[in-house]
Amino acid sequence: xxxxxxxxxxxxxxxxxxxxxxxxxxxxxxxxxxxxxxxxxxxxxxxxxxxxxxxxxxxxxxxxxxxxxxxxxxxxxxxxxxxxxxxxxxxxxxxxxxxxxxxxxxxxxxxxxxxxxxxxxxxxxxxxxxxxxxxxxxxxxxxxxxxxxxxxxxxxxxxxxxxxxxxxxxxxxxxxxxxxxxxxxxxxxxxxxxxxxxxxxxxxxxxxxxxxxxxxxxxxxxxxxxxxxxxxxxxxxxxxxxxxxxxxxxxxxxxxxxxxxxxxxxxxxxxxxxxxxxxxxxxxxxxxxxxxxxxxxxxxxxxxxxxxxxxxxxxxxxxxxxxxxxxxxxxxxxxxxxxxxxx
Numbered sequence: 001x002x003x004x005x006x007x008x009x010x011x012x013x014x015x016x017x018x019x020x021x022x023x024x025x026x027x028x029x030x031x032x033x034x035x036x037x038x039x040x041x042x043x044x045x046x047x048x049x050x051x052x053x054x055x056x057x058x059x060x061x062x063x064x065x066x067x068x069x070x071x072x073x074x075x076x077x078x079x080x081x082x083x084x085x086x087x088x089x090x091x092x093x094x095x096x097x098x099x100x101x102x103x104x105x106x107x108x109x110x111x112x113x114x115x116x117x118x119x120x121x122x123x124x125x126x127x128x129x130x131x132x133x134x135x136x137x138x139x140x141x142x143x144x145x146x147x148x149x150x151x152x153x154x155x156x157x158x159x160x161x162x163x164x165x166x167x168x169x170x171x172x173x174x175x176x177x178x179x180x181x182x183x184x185x186x187x188x189x190x191x192x193x194x195x196x197x198x199x200x201x202x203x204x205x206x207x208x209x210x211x212x213x214x215x216x217x218x219x220x221x222x223x224x225x226x227x228x229x230x231x232x233x234x235x236x237x238x239x240x241x242x243x244x245x246x247x248x249x250x251x252x253x254x255x256x257x258x259x260x261x262x263x264x265x266x267x268x269x270x271x272x273x274x275x276x277x278x279x280x281x282x283x284x285x286x287x288x289x290x291x292x293x294x295x296x297x298x299x300x301x302x303x304x305x306x307x308x309x310x311x312x313x314x315x316x317x318x319x320x321x322x323x324x325x326x327x328x329x330x331x332x333x334x335x336x337x338x339x340x341x342x343x
Contacts, residue, residue: 002071003031003305004031004032004033004305005031005032005033005071005072005095005301005304005305006033006035006036006069006070006071006072007023007032007033007034007035007071007072007073007074007297007301008035008036008037008038008056008064008067008070008072008073008074008094009036009037009038009048009054009073009074009076010038010061010064010073010074010075010076010077010085010089011038011039011075011076011077011081011085012037012039012044012045012048012076013076013077015076015099016048016074016076018291018292018293019074019076019293019297020034020048020051020052020054021052021290021291021293022290022291022292022293022294022297023052023297024052024053025289025290025294026290026294026297026298030298030301031301031305032297032298032301034052034053034054034055035054035055035056035069035070035071036049036054036055036056036057036058036064036067036069036070037049037052037054037056037057037058038057038058038059038060038061038063038064039058039059040059040060040061041059042057042058042059042060045057045058045059061085061088065088065089065092065094066092070094071094071095071304072094072095072096072097072122072300072301072304073089073094073095073096073097074097074098074099074126074297075089075096075097075098075099075126076099077099078168078174078175079099079100079101079104079175079180079181080104080168080173080174080175080337082098082099082101082102082103082104082108082112083103083104083108083111083112085098086098086102086112086115086123087111087112087115090112090115090116090119090121090123091115091119093119093121094121095121095122095123095300095304096112096116096121096122096123096124097124097126097296097297097300098112098123098124098125098126099125099126100125100126100127100184101125101180101184101322101323101326102125102319102323103323104175104180104337105323105327105337105340106320106323106324106327107340109319109320109323113316113319113320116309117309120309121309122300122303122304122308122309122310123309123310123316124296124299124300124303124310124311124314124315124319125314125319125322126296127188127296127314127319127322128261128292128293128295128296129185129188129189129192129260130188130192130296130313130314130318131295131296131299131313131314132261132262132292132295133286133288133295134262134263134264134265134284134285134286135189135192135256135259135262137265137284137286138193138247138254138256138262138265138284139192139193141254141267141282141284142193142247142249142254145251146249146251146252146254146267146281146282147247147248147249147250147251147252147253147254147267147268147269148249148250148251148252149249149250150193150194150226150247150248150249151226151227151248151249151250152226152227152228152229152247152248153189153190153193153194153226153227153228153229153245153246153247153248154228154229154230154245154246154248155185155186155189155190155228155229155230155244155245155246155259156186156230156231156232156238156243156244156245157178157182157183157185157186157230157231157232157233157243157260158178158182158215158231158232158233158236158237158238159182159233159234159237160233160235160236160237161234161235163209163210163235165210169181169212169234170209170210170212170214170234171210171212172210172211172212172337172338173337173338175337176210176212176234177212177213177214177216177234177335178213178214178215178216178232178233178234179206179213179216179232179326179329179330180326181232181234182232182233182234183216183218183230183232183326184322184326185259185260186218186230186231186232186245186260187218187220187230187322187325187326188322189245189259189260190220190228190230191318191321191322193226193228193247194222194224194226194228195224196318196321197222197223197224197226198222198223198321199220199221199222199223199321199325200221200222200223201220201221202218202219202220202221202325202328202329202332203218203219204216204217204218204219204329204332204333205217205333206329206333206335208333208335209234209235211335212234212335213234213330213333213335214233214234214235215231215232215233215234215235215236216231216232216233216329216333217229217230217231218230218231218329220325243257243258243259243260244256244257244258244259245259251269251270252267252268252269252270252278252281253268253278254266254267254268255268261292262286263285263286263287263288264283264284264285264286265283265284266280266282266283266284267280267281267282267283267284268280268281269281296314299311299313
């Protein structure tokens with residue numbers, strides 16, 4: 001039995017570069033091996049493999065899946081293609097770490113999980129937020145009562161992209177829209193801070209463009225009485241700090257800059273009963289050891305070597321709860337992807 005994992009990357013694009021950098025950085029001290037890369041463009045695969053020192057480069061995904069020395073595959077193509085790539089990898093006997101969102105719908109996600117279970121393979125959605133060490137420190141601080149009882153979580157993830165109906169961000173055929181690409185981080189962050197309490201209600205609105213949500217606003221009520229609100233957008237920025245989150249409590253609040261890749265936070269305590277005045281009562285700093293991708297990579301590797309088929313940090317139930325909430329929101333907006341309308 002091997003004491004290391006031969007990792008492969010499927011679709012060497014921008015996100016794959018970040019994962020390759022994490023793989024290369026941790027390989028000397030963790031049982032991670034940079035083994036293979038596959039692209040529909042063989043020359044691209046060769047360039048990527050050479051740049052990051054992978055042993056093999058394939059000009060098709062099928063060649064990657066048929067290589068018996070590939071242990072695990074990091075799925076890095078656009079999320080519209082995750083279902084096909086992940087299920088084919090699992091059916092080929094490979095373990096899978098699949099970029100978020102793993103499935104564009106519950107139907108797709110259920111198919112992935114079924115393939116993982118039938119083949120006894122490890123499967124995990126690559127939700128790096130779940131493994132962020134700074135967020136872990138923030139959650140511990142909240143548990144210690146630094147802001148009293150959590151009441152509300154607010155976040156924004158808005159990017160201004162040039163409108164192009166052929167671009168994946170605005171394409172229904174490619175599962176475009178703000179929710180699955182950006183809002184998913186707001187939603188999952190809220191779920192984490194609310195200790196994954198069941199969602200009791202969701203209310204939302206969206207501005208549609210070319211058949212997808214260019215902008216959305218969501219309100220959530222959790223069973224433990226915590227509420228959350230967020231906005232995500234493809235075509236407009238937020239005023240002020242566009243990627244920040246604020247966690248409000250009875251005794252103060254925590255500001256988390258760039259919450260989806262948090263490396264610091266500021267704790268504020270109220271100085272008067274109205275909360276009009278506050279003071280900085282603490283600061284949290286927890287920088288990435290590499291770029292943030294290393295934590296999910298190391299965790300997945302450890303799970304695979306331990307013979308696990310599911311993460312104990314971001315397992316199937318959390319992935320399903322996240323996907324179900326996004327399905328509910330899309331249903332409220334009447335946003336169905338072309339392949340869903342055909343079913």
